[in-house]
Amino acid sequence: MAATLADVAARAGVSTATVSRVLNGNYPVSAVTRERVHRALGELDYVVNGPARALAAATSEVIGVIVNDVSDPFFSIQASGTQWEAASADLLAVICNTAGSPSDELKYISMLLRQRVRGVVLTGGSREEPEHLTAITKLIGQALSAGTTVVMCGRPAPPDVDVPCVAFDNEGGSRALTRHVITMGHKRIAYVAGPPGNSTTTARLNGHLKALEEQTIEKSVVLHGDFSRASGFDAGMELADAGYTAIIAGNDLMALGVIAALRQRGIRVPDDISVAGFDDLPAAVDVVPALTTVRLPLDQGARRAGRIASGVEVVTGPTKLWMPAELMVRESVTPPR
Amino acid sequence: MAATLADVAARAGVSTATVSRVLNGNYPVSAVTRERVHRALGELDYVVNGPARALAAATSEVIGVIVNDVSDPFFSIQASGTQWEAASADLLAVICNTAGSPSDELKYISMLLRQRVRGVVLTGGSREEPEHLTAITKLIGQALSAGTTVVMCGRPAPPDVDVPCVAFDNEGGSRALTRHVITMGHKRIAYVAGPPGNSTTTARLNGHLKALEEQTIEKSVVLHGDFSRASGFDAGMELADAGYTAIIAGNDLMALGVIAALRQRGIRVPDDISVAGFDDLPAAVDVVPALTTVRLPLDQGARRAGRIASGVEVVTGPTKLWMPAELMVRESVTPPR
DNA sequence: TTGAAAGCGCTAACAA
DNA sequence: TTGTTAGCGCTTTCAA
Numbered sequence: 105m106a107a108t109l110a111d112v113a114a115r116a117g118v119s120t121a122t123v124s125r126v127l128n129g130n131y132p133v134s135a136v137t138r139e140r141v142h143r144a145l146g147e148l149d150y151v152v153n154g155p156a157r158a159l160a161a162a163t164s165e166v167i168g169v170i171v172n173d174v175s176d177p178f179f180s181i182q183a184s185g186t187q188w189e190a191a192s193a194d195l196l197a198v199i200c201n202t203a204g205s206p207s208d209e210l211k212y213i214s215m216l217l218r219q220r221v222r223g224v225v226l227t228g229g230s231r232e233e234p235e236h237l238t239a240i241t242k243l244i245g246q247a248l249s250a251g252t253t254v255v256m257c258g259r260p261a262p263p264d265v266d267v268p269c270v271a272f273d274n275e276g277g278s279r280a281l282t283r284h285v286i287t288m289g290h291k292r293i294a295y296v297a298g299p300p301g302n303s304t305t306t307a308r309l310n311g312h313l314k315a316l317e318e319q320t321i322e323k324s325v326v327l328h329g330d331f332s333r334a335s336g337f338d339a340g341m342e343l344a345d346a347g348y349t350a351i352i353a354g355n356d357l358m359a360l361g362v363i364a365a366l367r368q369r370g371i372r373v374p375d376d377i378s379v380a381g382f383d384d385l386p387a388a389v390d391v392v393p394a395l396t397t398v399r400l401p402l403d404q405g406a407r408r409a410g411r412i413a414s415g416v417e418v419v420t421g422p423t424k425l426w427m428p429a430e431l432m433v434r435e436s437v438t439p440p441r
Numbered sequence: 442m443a444a445t446l447a448d449v450a451a452r453a454g455v456s457t458a459t460v461s462r463v464l465n466g467n468y469p470v471s472a473v474t475r476e477r478v479h480r481a482l483g484e485l486d487y488v489v490n491g492p493a494r495a496l497a498a499a500t501s502e503v504i505g506v507i508v509n510d511v512s513d514p515f516f517s518i519q520a521s522g523t524q525w526e527a528a529s530a531d532l533l534a535v536i537c538n539t540a541g542s543p544s545d546e547l548k549y550i551s552m553l554l555r556q557r558v559r560g561v562v563l564t565g566g567s568r569e570e571p572e573h574l575t576a577i578t579k580l581i582g583q584a585l586s587a588g589t590t591v592v593m594c595g596r597p598a599p600p601d602v603d604v605p606c607v608a609f610d611n612e613g614g615s616r617a618l619t620r621h622v623i624t625m626g627h628k629r630i631a632y633v634a635g636p637p638g639n640s641t642t643t644a645r646l647n648g649h650l651k652a653l654e655e656q657t658i659e660k661s662v663v664l665h666g667d668f669s670r671a672s673g674f675d676a677g678m679e680l681a682d683a684g685y686t687a688i689i690a691g692n693d694l695m696a697l698g699v700i701a702a703l704r705q706r707g708i709r710v711p712d713d714i715s716v717a718g719f720d721d722l723p724a725a726v727d728v729v730p731a732l733t734t735v736r737l738p739l740d741q742g743a744r745r746a747g748r749i750a751s752g753v754e755v756v757t758g759p760t761k762l763w764m765p766a767e768l769m770v771r772e773s774v775t776p777p778r
Numbered sequence: 779t780t781g782a783a784a785g786c787g788c789t790a791a792c793a794a
Numbered sequence: 795t796t797g798t799t800a801g802c803g804c805t806t807t808c809a810a
Contacts, residue, residue, distance in 0.1 A: 154557060155501060196505075198536075217488050246488065455797085469795060791798105
């Protein structure tokens with residue numbers, strides 16, 4: 105059995121209160137006593153009992169991060185940034201994969217709440233269904249009243265929910281990208297959006313549509329994928345011979361899928377069809393042609409969210425922290441032949 | 442303040458023990474009572490206090506996963522697999538990024554131990570320095586005697602440490618890969634290894650050297666990177682004009698770096714120089730030419746480790762669970778001109 | 779500067 | 795089937 109505070113106290117010939125004090129360093133303890141306690145601590149290989157401490161102190165040394173799937177680079181970059189900041193604050197980070205399921209999301213938030221986590225970071229696009237919004241609003245309310253900090257990262261807070269929000273400029277970035285494609289001379293442009301009812305999909309699609317509108321380009325197709333490479337591949341197959349000169353995907357993963365499909369069909373990118381993505385994942389520079397896309401400061405945003413969730417940075421109320429999007433012009437978009 | 446068991450008990454007009462029983466369903470409770478308790482539970486928005494439960498039950502509902510960096514796909518795939526299995530067992534997964542630092546690794550293991558986690562999965566290559574091995578052996582010993590399951594995933598257990606070990610066949614895979622390159626007719630082969638003193642580096646390098654030996658190929662250069670794309674790029678620059686007809690990298694990320702460097706130098710792959718990687722990350726099929734590499738069942742292995750750490754699967758003692766490596770022949774390796 | 783002692787919210791004997 | 799009660803290991807008043 106592991107040594108307890110009482111064991112250490114006995115060995116050092118002091119009370120448990122004193123041991124607790126030297127452990128936390130929040131009260132004066134004489135140098136000799138402290139020395140004695142430290143020795144006992146070492147001799148017994150003492151390890152604090154986190155749950156006991158959390159119970160007594162009514163707060164744990166853990167934060168939670170909700171993502172769609174950590175194996176997707178879009179999320180793993182964010183998870184990594186948040187975890188890093190948590191570690192700087194001596195906190196542990198629990199990572200939860202929802203696979204985009206609203207019910208899993210709710211389940212995970214409850215699990216985190218029950219662990220009395222310090223804070224929770226919600227990443228990814230949020231589902232826009234009213235039922236889900238209601239449920240999550242209630243859960244966030246519970247969290248808040250329990251003293252748990254909640255931060256949104258890359259998704260809007262539900263209406264009337266006062267939590268800080270790290271916002272990536274999805275709409276602006278998307279608009280800039282489509283503008284760029286139009287500027288290159290494209291008129292027949294297909295768009296492969298993310299899943300419907302997702303806030304990220306909506307923002308990016310809106311940016312795209314606004315750009316089309318402002319340039320009075322004939323409105324063209326919008327297909328929906330699910331942000332996975334496979335769904336991009338399917339879309340690419342479908343669009344291969346449809347006469348478009350450019351295909352803009354809602355994220356890089358789908359863009360890679362589109363390119364793979366076109367390649368399989370013997371269509372050259374960008375010579376025959378231009379392709380653009382969104383996110384600027386690391387792989388964007390390794391594909392040939394290098395992907396024209398939009399960079400989002402995912403790591404930076406996630407770190408900010410991590411700092412807030414860890415309580416290192418205090419942000420009050422429904423503050424929006426805007427993170428800029430940056431157009432990355434590379435080789436996958438050229439003027440149409 | 443959140444409702445406690447006592448609040449629920451009072452409201453339902455029963456004892457806390459009864460409430461606890463309906464919550465855990467491990468003792469008979471009459472249907473009517475259960476119903477009453479359930480109603481009280483709902484009315485009060487009751488959420489179990491995890492720390493309190495963990496303290497009383499002497500075990501938490503959390504497992505830990507130690508990785509180098511979740512933003513690296515090699516690790517994020519494993520983290521995701523383990524997390525998924527944890528969730529199936531209704532456990533939360535804490536993910537820790539060590540950035541390859543042995544001291545961080547020790548720090549995280551202690552933090553996990555103090556949270557009294559159910560189990561810990563250690564992934565990635567382990568450092569082979571004796572000091573570190575000693576320290577980690579001690580920590581694992583503490584974990585084990587505290588009832589925490591420890592599982593190695595993709596790295597060997599320290600000597601004389603009896604923990605189960607999901608082992609990827611790094612050496613065999615590497616040997617098969619180099620053999621393949623030799624079979625294609627290459628004689629001047631450079632190898633870009635991972636960081637020295639890392640068990641994964643060593644295993645893969647050994648496989649490579651054995652293949653050279655068995656085919657009596659003149660021993661050639663071995664450079665060391667750190668498994669990052671950037672270090673692969675540097676190595677590629679260094680090897681570009683050194684007269685090698687093939688460059689084998691210790692992992693895909695470095696292979697991508699090598700290819701990028703060669704491309705920048707105007708050297709064509711595979712026409713001028715063949716390049717191979719290891720891991721078969723998702724990006725391997727999107728680069729042009731598609732990367733010849735070795736596939737490791739990372740997800741599957743990590744899931745297995747997750748199941749063991751979660752206590753779903755019981756594996757006793759120092760069992761080695763071998764996971765096969767599979768040669769993936771694609772386009773980046775062709776016969777030399 | 780130190781100690782005694784009362785919880786924190788839950789589980790699990792032990793009784794009834 | 796249900797209640798009583800003694801902890802689990804720590805923090806934190808309150809006294810000394």
